[in-house]
Amino acid sequence: MLIHSASQLLTLAGGPQRGHDLGKLGIIEKGAVVVRDEKIVAVGTTDELKNAYPDEPTLDAGNCVLMPGFVDPHTHLIWAGDRANEFSMKMGGMAYLDILAAGGGIISTVKATRTASMESLIAQTRPRLLRMFSHGTTTAEAKTGYGLQTATELRLLKALLALDDESPVDIVPTFLGAHAIAPEYKDNPQGYTDEVNNTMLPMLKEWWETHAPRLPLPFVDVFCENKAFDLEQSRQVLSKAKSLGFPLKIHADEFDNLGGASLAVELGAASADHLVKTSDADIAALGKSETVAVSLPCTPFGLAECQYTPARKLIEADAIFALATDCNPGTTWNESMQFVIALACRTMKLTPAEAIAATTINSAYAIRRADTIGSVEVGKQADMLILSVPDYRQLGYRYGTNLVKQVIKRGRVYSVDVGYYRTA
Numbered sequence: 522m523l524i525h526s527a528s529q530l531l532t533l534a535g536g537p538q539r540g541h542d543l544g545k546l547g548i549i550e551k552g553a554v555v556v557r558d559e560k561i562v563a564v565g566t567t568d569e570l571k572n573a574y575p576d577e578p579t580l581d582a583g584n585c586v587l588m589p590g591f592v593d594p595h596t597h598l599i600w601a602g603d604r605a606n607e608f609s610m611k612m613g614g615m616a617y618l619d620i621l622a623a624g625g626g627i628i629s630t631v632k633a634t635r636t637a638s639m640e641s642l643i644a645q646t647r648p649r650l651l652r653m654f655s656h657g658t659t660t661a662e663a664k665t666g667y668g669l670q671t672a673t674e675l676r677l678l679k680a681l682l683a684l685d686d687e688s689p690v691d692i693v694p695t696f697l698g699a700h701a702i703a704p705e706y707k708d709n710p711q712g713y714t715d716e717v718n719n720t721m722l723p724m725l726k727e728w729w730e731t732h733a734p735r736l737p738l739p740f741v742d743v744f745c746e747n748k749a750f751d752l753e754q755s756r757q758v759l760s761k762a763k764s765l766g767f768p769l770k771i772h773a774d775e776f777d778n779l780g781g782a783s784l785a786v787e788l789g790a791a792s793a794d795h796l797v798k799t800s801d802a803d804i805a806a807l808g809k810s811e812t813v814a815v816s817l818p819c820t821p822f823g824l825a826e827c828q829y830t831p832a833r834k835l836i837e838a839d840a841i842f843a844l845a846t847d848c849n850p851g852t853t854w855n856e857s858m859q860f861v862i863a864l865a866c867r868t869m870k871l872t873p874a875e876a877i878a879a880t881t882i883n884s885a886y887a888i889r890r891a892d893t894i895g896s897v898e899v900g901k902q903a904d905m906l907i908l909s910v911p912d913y914r915q916l917g918y919r920y921g922t923n924l925v926k927q928v929i930k931r932g933r934v935y936s937v938d939v940g941y942y943r944t945a
């Protein structure tokens with residue numbers, strides 16, 4: 522298939538973009554792409570590719586933007602129930618971590634998730650995943666973490682693998698057994714940390730090698746935060762995971778600076794995420810590393826807080842900067858990377874070009890998939906978007922509505938229906 526007549530083809534070619542290289546879109550005006558067998562086989566101008574591939578079936582991009590699909594590298598996609606009641610409490614003045622300490626927050630979603638069957642979990646998660654897809658996310662990382670006990674954590678992983686199979690979105694799973702202290706260990710956080718390290722992680726490794734041997738091992742993540750896992754416990758979890766061969770991620774500096782970002786660098790984690798209260802020393806460490814700095818601006822927005830990731834400082838320090846939704850029932854229930862871009866531009870002073878690189882090639886690198894997705898280059902998976910607008914700067918500028926017209930996933934074209942009425 523020849524996709525032609527794109528006003529701007531954003532290739533994002535050349536690999537992850539560090540520091541001030543962020544925002545190099547690699548634009549081809551009047552661009553075109555040839556796709557065969559789920560892969561991109563040619564990239565160029567419409568004139569060039571129409572000449573070189575005269576007999577190829579065509580898809581007219583209609584003088585609109587053609588770009589890589591969004592890669593969302595941090596979501597808590599799978600859970601049961603909702604926490605609309607807590608949103609009211611938070612807007613009434615109660616703090617997120619105080620609700621958690623009182624047995625609400627993550628723990629209330631854990632209670633709902635533990636009692637939900639596999640079928641119910643899949644049925645509740647599917648619409649979120651499809652909303653992500655229709656807003657342009659072609660690959661999403663998805664964390665467990667609402668089980669906090671072996672059997673439920675495993676059920677969440679299995680449900681994620683089933684959703685990956687049935688949906689067009691590729692799901693990259695992460696094990697987040699260390700998301701909160703399980704209620705059974707309420708007054709014994711070290712006891713639960715030991716349970717994660719001595720029981721859950723070895724079990725996960727064995728299960729994975731038996732049941733999903735062809736898939737890469739999932740990431741292992743930890744919520745390094747006061748009232749969750751302290752720096753030492755986070756180190757224990759990530760070190761154990763590393764010794765078993767798992768790639769690593771961390772939730773760091775969402776509310777307090779405990780040093781989690783530097784720990785991530787030290788252990789060679791793929792990313793350190795949130796990074797709101799990050800110290801200058803942590804920023805410098807990230808800047809010298811391959812650990813991607815993943816910012817989640819919807820989270821402070823969702824909590825009605827005023828402080829955001831020091832993105833300009835991270836870029837200045839030469840870090841590899843990426844963006845994600847953090848979609849979850851507690852702090853931010855949002856499926857759209859377009860909204861993340863709009864928020865990132867305003868709250869962290871990114872340009873639309875920088876935010877686009879942070880949601881495609883750099884976010885692909887945050888889940889260590891930049892060799893196959895995140896840009897429009899020959900040999901990569903054919904995951905692309907046709908927007909309904911002719912200029913990429915409309916992304917971020919406009920928000921709250923969907924600018925994606927068509928999603929191309931592994932070479933298949935999906936149309937996003939917008940703006941029509943049907944009468945009975």
Ligand code: NIG
Nearest residue numbers: 627744820847849850851852
């Ligand atoms: O990334 N910080 C920990 N986890 C989520 C919130 C999860 C929840 O509240 O259910 C986050 O913000």
Ligand code: FE
Nearest residue numbers: 595597772847
């Ligand atoms: Fe998170």
